Amino acid sequence: MSAPDGATAPDVRTTAMGTHFGSFLVDSRDGEVVAVRGHPTDPEPSHLGESLRHFAENRVMRPAVRQSWLADGPGAATHLRGDDPFVEIDWDTALDLVAAELTRVRDDHGNSSIFGGSYGWGSAGRFGLASSQQHRFMRFFGGCTDQKGTYSSAAAEAIFPYMVGTSYHGGLARQTSWSVICEHTELFVCFGGMRASNSHVTYGGQGPHHHNDWVARASKTGVQFVNVGPLRDDFDKSADARWLPIRPGTDVALMAGIIHTLVTDGLADEDFLASRCHGWDRLRAHLLGEGFAAACGDWRGPAPWASAVDYDTPKSAQWAAEVTGIEADDIVSLAHEMAAKRTLVNLSLSTQRAHHGEQPYWMALALACVLGQVGLPGGGYAFSFGTQGNTGAGQTRARIPGLPVPMRQPGPPTIAVSRITEMLERPLEPYDFDGRRGRFPDIRLVYWSGGNPFHHHQDLNRLMRAWRRPETIVVQEPFWSPVARRADIVLSATTPLERNDIGGAETMLIAMAAVAEPVGESRDDYWIFAHLAERLGFGEQFTEGRTADEWVEVIYEIHRAADPQAPTYEEFRAEGYAMAPGKALMGEPTQVYLDAFRADPEGKPLRTPSGRIELWSETIAGYGYDDCPPHPAWMEPFERLGGAGSDRWPLHLVSNQPRARLHSQYDHAAPSQATKVAGREPVRMHPATAAARGIADGDVVRLYNDRGACLAGAVVDDSVMPEAVQLSTGAWYDPAADGTCRAGNPNTLTADVGTSRLAQGPSAHTCLVEVERYDGEPPPVESYSPPEIIPLTQS
Ligand SMILES: Nc1nc2c(c(=O)[nH]1)N[C@H]1C(S)=C(S)[C@@H](COP(=O)(O)OP(=O)(O)OC[C@H]3O[C@@H](n4cnc5c(=O)[nH]c(N)nc54)[C@H](O)[C@@H]3O)O[C@H]1N2
């Protein structure tokens, strides 16, 4: 593309790059990135772009095999995964090894014994996305055990169809627009706040950033934000949000207390509840504490949830105060204010990444229904504002095609994505998932590309033990990341900066262009899978005879066939980007969530069994789960402040998304490293919390519970409620011999428990800990330098 303003010298080349955190212009000289600038269309580019300058650091230079595996074959000394040195090998040898191992495992144990779910964010390229590459490869290979759902929104995804008859992701695109909010909303109550840094990111490619601009505009037009959550700064100061600190994991109790107040004070919108909701009578009986018979008496099947739900205690403001730590008077006045004003109730995803995470999304919908404002301009129910970039900005994703992935084979099973440790621990044992009873497969080989389970999974020391069970683990990774170090065979992959691709940035296509030759002997994921496919006899099927660059062009042409106004491929590459006109209209800038249903509930029913919003689900009742009742309900989580575990572990761990990186990506690079305290991930705590433990700003501290421990650098800050500590995710897992992570990864502390048998989602945000000052010389962090490598020439 032509050099736009800002290119500094004639030998500097400017190319475009699309990422999950926005689009950028990359200035490079001789394959080195000299500057990363926000795309001209982006009013507020993310500072995360700076990380791209570090794409060549800490790289896997060529294929490498764990020494014991190379010497003694599959299953050798698996307890040394993560400790063994790696032996470099050439590509031919590596591809032969992997092809032979895939064949052996498939022939001896069947396709189900290969786990190829490969969860993770990888690249934002429509062609290069490693997980699509891998799925295409695995499906031509005959299939593998796959995964369903996400770490992001599993519980919301599971409960949505039962509540409103649409998918969670379908609902995302239909969110009430900011322009409507600015005009009509008076009170915007946000469970989990609206963290500005989180809104930098959208899976698959973030377009121009508009979130902060909208928040500022809304604030100026008089929208009062309420931040319900453990951190004051989950809202930018400029939004002037009212902070309501709550014990994390107790939002459902607060919502129940508000509903109870509305009902007993005669403020419930009984017309709306009667005409547009199904099951309100039952839910009301439950919340008023009228007993099981009043709430569920006419249910004829077994009701195992009855033992987990309290039907006898009224869920009054007083009751809610004891659970949440919020004063009863404050709950009552919030309830009255919500009823008096045009009120929008928003949930971040954090509220559902917790034990019984299905319930906050369901109870918040019930609350919006009791207020009777669902479907009114600026009122009702909202989600993902502040969780994902540009929610409500009237700008949705154009359908930009990607690499075609064949249908899944019927044979091998699908597990809930975050049940991986259990799957490895309990082969062939049964488990429940969303109304089905399945059996865990007997996994012999794990194949991963574009994700980092030693970032994303909970209770990493437990995962580490389960990770010893498969005979072979293959990982495709550009960097010596925590998962690469724990593989048997590492195939060195390129980053998006070493290949051409198409980025789909919401309503924009980005002509992602290589700025450098592949680092070392790394190869594109496509090249790797294509060469494996050739060895396995389906090369032609996998590649269709195309090079990577030819595929990129074909994908563009598929897009162009659907959009005749799109420029030619050559024009697109020369310009560096193209808009996808027309498709922007998918996200009407003045839309209101569920307005059509509200206006005409008979004519435009929801796709639920009753055609209405379901506050009671006959289908869920039929599942007979003890941990997911057929109506929204407060259920005690396995631990919480003021509840189970808090006598020994008095602090709640908030392991939220990091500001300075994307999950674990580029944690080794300068922007993320600049945020470290005492060389470790910063942990924020209230001055009183620090003082009570003799902790000062900058100290190395140890966080611990029964599951594990990690070190971190203390930051004393009164933006954190006194009973919580905040340690963001993503520090590169660096366990010492006793499992203590020296870098500060919170997933050494979190529990690996499914949200319920419905969603089986991750419960990362349900976690109690204690913190102490670390006295003595803290051990150095080792995860940012490569493991011990025996170079190719010596092996
Ligand atoms: N405690 C706690 N844990 C959490 C969460 C939480 O809130 N609390 N949040 C969860 C959530 S919402 C998510 S989405 C997950 C995220 O978990 P992941 O998506 O697994 O995390 P990433 O660090 O983005 O991992 C992407 C990996 O892909 C690699 N990669 C990048 N580009 C390429 C490429 O082109 N090719 C290949 N082969 N590899 C590439 C990167 O180097 C990196 O190792 O974490 C979850 N974990």
Ligand SMILES: Nc1nc2c(c(=O)[nH]1)N[C@H]1C(S)=C(S)[C@@H](COP(=O)(O)OP(=O)(O)OC[C@H]3O[C@@H](n4cnc5c(=O)[nH]c(N)nc54)[C@H](O)[C@@H]3O)O[C@H]1N2
């Ligand atoms: N910069 C950056 N942005 C990101 C990402 C990233 O890695 N980096 N990851 C992206 C991804 S994959 C996802 S899924 C989204 C996730 O988006 P979310 O799930 O919304 O994000 P979190 O950061 O986990 O949580 C947001 C806030 O919720 C609060 N919170 C935690 N637990 C509770 C609770 O029980 N109740 C209440 N009321 N509040 C609570 C915390 O204070 C936290 O700061 O973020 C995306 N945005």
Ligand SMILES: [Mo]
């Ligand atoms: Mo996520």
